[in-house]
Amino acid sequence: MNGDARDGAEENHARIAQQFIEAIPHARALRMRVDEIGDGCAVISMPWDEHLVGDPRSGVIHGGVVSALMDTCCGAAVMAHSSQPRSTATIDLRIDYMRAARPGQRITARAEVYHMTRSVAFMRAVALDDDDTSNPVATATGAFTAER
Amino acid sequence: MDRNEPLDQIKTRRDSALNALVSGVPYMHWLGIRFDRRGDELTAVLPFDRKLIGNPQLPALHGGVTAAFLEMTAIVELAWAAMWEDLESGRIAPDAAMPESLPRLPKTIDFTVDYLRSGLPRDAYARANVVRSGRRYASVQVEAWQDNRARLIAQATAHFLMPQG
Numbered sequence: 454m455n456g457d458a459r460d461g462a463e464e465n466h467a468r469i470a471q472q473f474i475e476a477i478p479h480a481r482a483l484r485m486r487v488d489e490i491g492d493g494c495a496v497i498s499m500p501w502d503e504h505l506v507g508d509p510r511s512g513v514i515h516g517g518v519v520s521a522l523m524d525t526c527c528g529a530a531v532m533a534h535s536s537q538p539r540s541t542a543t544i545d546l547r548i549d550y551m552r553a554a555r556p557g558q559r560i561t562a563r564a565e566v567y568h569m570t571r572s573v574a575f576m577r578a579v580a581l582d583d584d585d586t587s588n589p590v591a592t593a594t595g596a597f598t599a600e601r
Numbered sequence: 602m603d604r605n606e607p608l609d610q611i612k613t614r615r616d617s618a619l620n621a622l623v624s625g626v627p628y629m630h631w632l633g634i635r636f637d638r639r640g641d642e643l644t645a646v647l648p649f650d651r652k653l654i655g656n657p658q659l660p661a662l663h664g665g666v667t668a669a670f671l672e673m674t675a676i677v678e679l680a681w682a683a684m685w686e687d688l689e690s691g692r693i694a695p696d697a698a699m700p701e702s703l704p705r706l707p708k709t710i711d712f713t714v715d716y717l718r719s720g721l722p723r724d725a726y727a728r729a730n731v732v733r734s735g736r737r738y739a740s741v742q743v744e745a746w747q748d749n750r751a752r753l754i755a756q757a758t759a760h761f762l763m764p765q766g
Contacts, residue, residue, distance in 0.1 A: 476657055477655055477656070477657065478651050478652050478654040478657065478663075479652055479654055479655050481652075503627060504627045504630070504631040505627070505628050505631065506626070506627045507628050507706075508706060509625050509626065509627065509700070510700075510705070514628075515628035515629075515672075515673075517628065517665070517668060517670070517673060520668035520669055520672065520714075521663060521664075521665020521666060521668065523665075525665060528664075542656075542664075543664040543716045545713065545714060545715045546668065549710070550708070550709050550710060550711065550712070
């Protein structure tokens with residue numbers, strides 16, 4: 454496949470993934486955007502907003518928002534896996550909050566399937582703000598169902 | 602404790618302190634979370650709203666909403682339990698109208714949620730139990746359910762860093 458064709462296919466994937474996200478009322482309410490989607494991986498971001506603040510003294514976004522973003526991103530990555538699961542649901546998700554996200558900045562989650570079985574997808578994800586990738590806001594690991 | 606303290610004064614003190622804790626958090630207001638209080642026992646209530654849906658086909662609550670609801674319940678319970686003695690003895694009187702009087706909230710270190718059933722498109726409830734609260738760290742267990750208290754939709758364990766000073 455030449456570069457243009459691949460870019461075209463990726464854009465198409467991203468467009469389908471964006472439609473998938475738009476169909477989820479909560480993802481739309483948080484104004485999530487699909488930035489990248491590939492075989493078992495996804496990058497989804499969302500803007501900072503005043504009504505998502507968890508600590509009014511600092512303006513830092515609530516941890517629950519980061520959970521929602523990571524959960525959605527993991528789900529999208531499962532659905533984008535080449536084994537083509539019919540649907541997915543979260544079994545468990547553990548989030549480590551490494552530091553406060555900076556107020557006003559977009560938050561971007563990257564999720565990948567690091568192991569897929571017939572019925573379970575083992576996931577890793579990371580959440581970043583504008584700072585570099587070596588200084589994440591949060592990381593997550595989880596198990597998701599893969600329904601066939 | 603003053604056995605003869607007027608009942609309405611007791612209720613006002615506790616309700617306004619709880620309101621001060623909750624009203625300071627915009628995200629809680631946006632999700633629509635409120636707290637029912639019976640003595641010192643809190644039950645978080647998440648009234649259903651369309652924007653909380655994560656799977657429009659079923660439909661089901663978004664897993665992230667469930668997680669956020671559990672985390673919020675754990676934080677409020679922990680802050681509430683930590684300030685109870687000071688509140689009852691009159692050492693503090695948090696007031697939503699005075700930001701500087703509001704207690705600082707614990708910070709989440711980590712949060713692990715088990716999804717047990719898909720959340721139905723209806724109201725959800727949650728209660729948290731402070732398993733251990735030290736000077737610096739705390740461990741909290743929290744459960745959420747909908748129609749039946751015994752049929753949990755999710756449970757979580759979380760660790761927190763307590764506000765200092």
